[in-house]
Amino acid sequence: MDALPRHYDAFGLLFGVRNYAGFEPVSPGRGLPEDASTELLDLRLADSEHGHTWVAWPQLARIDWSAQAPRVDDRIHEYKLTSKGPRFIGKAGHHGRAWRAVAGEHADPRGSSYPEGTEWRAADRMWRVERLSHGDVLRADPLLRALLDTMRDLAERYGDDNVRLAVWFDS
Template structure:
């Protein structure tokens, strides 16, 4: 079954004290006493089902074998009321939530997007031979044509196989190759996550890098 992502960008903003008529910070520490608010539903920015990105960022469906940036952190203790209410609503519908976690803009802005995965992708990358050269056509953990050609070495349906990086098999006009990808291959700079990063960066410029975060969860 497929896995989808949901969530919210949250912001810890400083409301004008004159408008509130009170001090909003207790104890003088930065951010203390200031509530997190839901800034925008992730649904408005990105609902793409991209397992490479899910694995790279949050460790879900991590077939590409990344060291996740923020996996299984759970729900922040100071999560906004909007996010808490949304999770209650989802539970009432009987939907099962997995992999709840969060990550701040401060963490995201220092990511080394050139960092490779820890080992080769569990899915073989497939290239078709054309007059113009090799053309990438997709990747899969199991392929019937490949399995028929190589036998038991192809692995078992539904069970990811560990391939030595650089291994290649030419079957007909299709080249099967074990490759290790980088974070920027999973989360492209101009890809579906760009709108999310733009919103978070804009809010961080106003309120601080540690005062903007993305809270997400997954359902099957």
């Protein structure tokens, strides 16, 4: 499989890279496997690539998808307030003038600086400090779910210990 889109919550949960959500990573910083295939080892990895690591299927199969991160997300979650309830827009470390006008000019943009559930509201917007669950990662990323399903299928065919995922990241 080629490169997956950037999904920092998955990167944080699985490998500890850009772990804004504060997950306890499954497989951080291992480097490439010692017995990696020659095809993998022959890849010319660019200087900008980092965080080489890998994870075996049994580790992925043991993830408790109902578990929550040990702390709140560093990114404050933004919602549009609608007649049908809040609609998730996104999450980021910086929220611009609208958030600053409500939270205060010197407010810390990191969600982990505030208690879980802290909210700011202005007009049709709400910003909220939240904690993610492992399951939130799968719900937000159908390609990750497809990758894990493929790995599960391969493990059923070739054995759990014969399936692993090697990854690295760019800057």
